[in-house]
Amino acid sequence: MIDIGYIIKLHRTKQNMTQEALSEGIVSLSYLSKIENQKAKANSEIIQALCNRLGIELTNIPDSNFEDKCKKWYDMLYDRFDKQEIITRYEELQNVMDKSINNQTIMFEIHKIRYYMILRDFQKALHKINELHEMADSFNSPHKYFWNKFQGNYYSFKGEHQQSLQCYKKAEKVHRSAEIEEEEIADLCYAISIQYSNLLNGLEAINYAKKAMTVFQQEYNFIRCAQCHILLGISYQRIKMNDNALENFEQAISLSKINSEEQIIQLAYLNLGRFYGLIGDLKQSIKNYLRVLDSESLEYEAKLEAITSLIQNFHQNNENTKAKEYLILAEDTLRLSEEKEYYDFYKYTTLVYTYLLNGKLKDFESILEEKFIPYLKQRKDYQYLVFYSKLLASHLEKMGKHRESMQYYKLATSSYDQLIKL
Known part of the structure; x- marks a missing residue:
């Protein structure tokens, strides 16, 4: 059982109350510090006095339905609920949590990590991860499971895939003792598969995607099955099993259409665009990227990827007029985006082709040499390092800058070697 001292500290810091203000007339400052840091166990009278000063009630369950309300909110964080509804439910629960210490206090705090994401x-x-970190050693098994999983979610969103995978694997180790439901474990397997895919470990990505899909099939959860088929398609493509990849992408589309799940359908088309682009079928690649843009409810990142990929494909196909049309669409989309830093990759891609297609060749060289290629190196994005290093090398070669050209051909080769190792 978690020590209540940490929970008292959480409530104190939320109220911006100092240790001096909380301890005065109840315990010494040093003793309160020991209670909060789990170095001393206070008796029930002291705990009650501290709770009284904080204006919180020490109880098991504030009302008979509260635990169910918490669990329903937790479930909302996994589904496609309206954000405003999630916020409203959160605020209702937080009002109760602000006034009490109960058996959902820690689980609620842990789920805030996912809520903020x-x-x-x-x-x-x-901030919530850092706030909870010092009490993590005292978490029970279910707390540890979600604590590690949500940290994995955070690092995944930040693009730190190795760190994310480590957190997910810690959650996987504890799930049996935590008595986690099968569908939740399947969701973890799906998350692990994504990280293996991001780290270009195709075989492990396939292994975990299949584990997840076995459970989703038993639950007749066609949407989650479709998501697994997309992951399998990506993984089979990377190990050059193209027939298997194509079959999985098409299966994802079929399953998504059963539930008219537009976002998954568009994601499948997006991956089909990548698939045909990688095997050199630019016509089919363009066709699928255009299908992605048919959706009015498309998320920014999917829209930007489809647009920038169309620009690349039209340029490779010597259809520069069409490429310029989509450059305008890319610029308009980037202006509308609220998360500017999150879309740096697409910003650089758009600038590269803006300069190239408009003959601003010094700017083209500059953005690649000084900004985009260093950015890709930092991200260890070897696939795009190969592509853009070759693009720059070919341009420099045409300009007669053979020494500089060779430098970027070498970078493309070394980046390809890294891809092979991965």
Whole structure:
């Protein structure tokens, strides 16, 4: 059982109350510090006095339905609920939590990590992780499971895939003792599969995607099955099993259409666009990227990827007029985006082709050499390092800058070697 001292500290810091103000007339300052840091166990009278000063009630369950209300809110964080409804439910629960210490206090605090990520408030998510970190050793098994999983979610959103995978694997180790439901474990397997996919470990990505899909099939959860088929398609593509990849992408589309799940359908088309682009079928690649843009409810990142990929494909196909049309659409979309830093990749891609297609060749060289290629190196994005290093090398070669050209051909080769190792 978690020590109540940490929970008292949480309530004190939320109220911006100093240790001096809380301890005065109840315990010494040093003793309160020991209670809060789990170095001393206070008796029930002291705990009650501290709770009274904080204006909170020490109880098991504030009302008969409260635990169910908490669990329903937890479930909302996994589904496609309206954000405003999630916020409203959160505020209702927080009002109760502000006035009591109960058996949902810690689980509620842990779920705030995911809640903040849904709101795209990564700063608050990180603050909550740091706030809970010092008490993590005292978490029970269910707490540890979600604590590690949500940290994995955070690092995944931040693009730190190795760190994310480590957190997910810690959650996987504890799930049996935590008595976690099968569908929740399947969701963890799906999350692990995504990280293996991001780390270009195709075989492990396939292994975990299949584990997840086995459970989703038993539950007749066609949407989650479709998501697994997309992951399998990506993974089979990376190990050059193209027939298997194509079959999985098409299966994802079929399952998504059963529930008219537009976002998953568009994600499948997006991956089909990538698939055909990688095998050199630009016509089919363009066709699928255009299908992505047919959706009015398309998320910014999917829209930006489809647009920038169309620009690349039209340029490779010597259809520069069409490429310029989509450059305008890319610029308009980037202006509408609220998360500017999150879309740096697409910003750089758009600038590269803006300069290239409009003959601003010095700017083209500059953005690649000084900004985009260093950015890709930092991210260890070897796939795009190969592509853009070759693009720059080919341009420099045409300009007669053979020494500089060779430098970027070498970078493309070394980046490809890294891809092979992964």
